[in-house]
Amino acid sequence: MILYLSLWDNLCMMFLGMALFKWGFFSAKLSTRSYWLSLLGSYSIGLPLSAVGMFLMQQRLLDPAQYAQQWIIPALGYDVQRALAGIGHASLVILLYRSGVVPWLLKALANVGQMAFSNYILQTLCCTLFFNGYGLGYYGKLAYHQLYYVVAVVWIINLTFSAIWLQFYQFGPLEWA
Template identity: 30%
Template sequence: MKGKYKMGFGHRIEELDYLRGFALLGIVLVNILPLLELGMPKAGSLDAAYWRLLYLFVEGRFYTIFTFLFGVGFYIFITRANEKGKNGVVLFLRRIVALFLFGLVHVQFHPGEALTVYAVCGLLLLPFYKVNKVMNLFLGLVMFIIFSMFSFKLFMVIPIMLLGITAGQFRLFEKLSEKKKGIAVFTGIMFVLSISGLLYQYQHAPFIIEERLEMEIRSSQEFVRIGIIIGPIVSAFYVGLLVLLLQYRFIQKLLSPLKSYGRMALTNYMMQTVIILVAGNGFHLIGNISLIHSFFICLMIYVIQLSFSVIWLRYFYYGPLEWTWRAITYLQIPPLLNQMGDRLSGD
C-alpha cells in the first residue's frame, strides 16, 4: 500500500500553490467590503458597476476554489503521512484543532472568516477519506446539487470540500503535463457553461434605482442567489484555465510570485485581515471610502503580500503561521531557516 502513493505524492504539487495564491487574490476583494463596512453603492455610479462585476466574477468563485483545494490538501496530507509510516488520521486531527484555534482568533476580527468552518467541515468529512472514490464523487455531486438549490453559501462547503477529496483520490493533479488535452476540453466546456450562467445572472443584475428600491432589493437577492448556484462552474473554468496555462514554462516564471503567495496561504489569508483593519482604523477608512477605493487598497495588498512572500521564502522553509501550524501538528519544532536555499516538499 505504501508504494502505491510514492510516485504521485512524493513531491510538492506546485500547481496547487499557484491555485491557492490565485484564490487569495479574489477572496480579499470580497472580504474587504464588510471589514471596512462598505455599504451598497449609489445608483448609476462607478461603484454600482464595480459591485455587479464583483458578484458576477469574484463573489463565491474564489472562496469555492479555496474550499476545493482544502479538500485536495486534506487527502494529500493524510496519504503522505501514512506513506511515511505515521498515523495520518491522528496528525490530521491535530492539524484541524490547530486550524480551528487560528480561526477562533481570526473570527474575533473577521466574523465571516473561513478557518473555523473548514476545521469543522474537515472533521465531519474525515470518514470519507476511506470511502470509495466513485461513491465520494456521487455523494459530492448529489449534495452539491441539493445544497445549491437552497443558495446558501455555507451549505456549499461540505460538497465542494468532498469533491476536493475526490479529486485527490482520482489523482487529478498528478502528471498534469500529460493531461493537457483533457484539461483543455474540460476548460472549454466550463467556459461555455460559465458564459451561459453569467449571462443569465446578469439579466437579474440590480441597477439600484432609488424610485424602485423594493424591487431592486428583490432583484439583488435573486442576482446573488443565481451567483451562488453558478459559482462553482465559473470557479471550475478559472481552475482549468490557470492549470492549462501553467503547463507552459513561460507562464510558470511569469506567475512565480503567485506560487510563493499560495505556499504561505494561511499567513497571507489572516494577514489580509490585519492589513485591512490596521489601514482602516489608522487612516479612518472604515465606512468612509467607496467600493472602487477598496479595489485600489487590494492592489496595494497584492504588492505587499506577493513581495513579502517571495522574499520570505528565499530565507525560510515555511511562512510564519505555516511553521506554527506544522509544529502543532507534529508536536515538534520543524526547521525554519533555509540556509542552503533549497526547498522542502512540504504538506
C-alpha cells in the same frame, strides 16, 4: 437562515474541491485536452452566468426595495457560477504551468500558496485596516471598479511578502504553528 445557507454553500464547495483533488485535477494528472475542455466549458457557461448575475445584482442594488424583496433571484445561480469559474481558473493555471510560458508568475503563485495561511491573515489585516473605521474607513466609499485596485495592491503585497520571506525561511510564519 443566512448562516445555514452559508454553511451548506461552504460544504458544497469543499466537497467539490475534494472531488477534483481525488480525481487528480489539481495534481495535473489529467490530459492537456481535458484541461482545455474544462477551461472552455467552464468559462463558456460560468462567465456569462456571472455577468448576468452581476448585472441583476447591480440593478437590484440601485432599487433597495426591489433588492430586499427579490435578493435570492440573482443568488440562485451564484454557486454554479462560482464553481464553474473556479474550475476554469484552475484549468488555466494548470495549462500555464504545463506550457512553461511564465515560470516567474508560477513561482510567485507557488510562493503565495506555500504561505497560504499567512497570506490569508495578511490580506485580512490589510483589508480590515483599509476598510474598517479603526483604519482608513473606506468601507462603502469606493466604486466597484476601484475595488479591483485594492485587490491588485493586496496581491502585490502578498506576492512581495511571500517572495522575501521564503528567501530566508522554508514556511510562512503562521504555517510553523
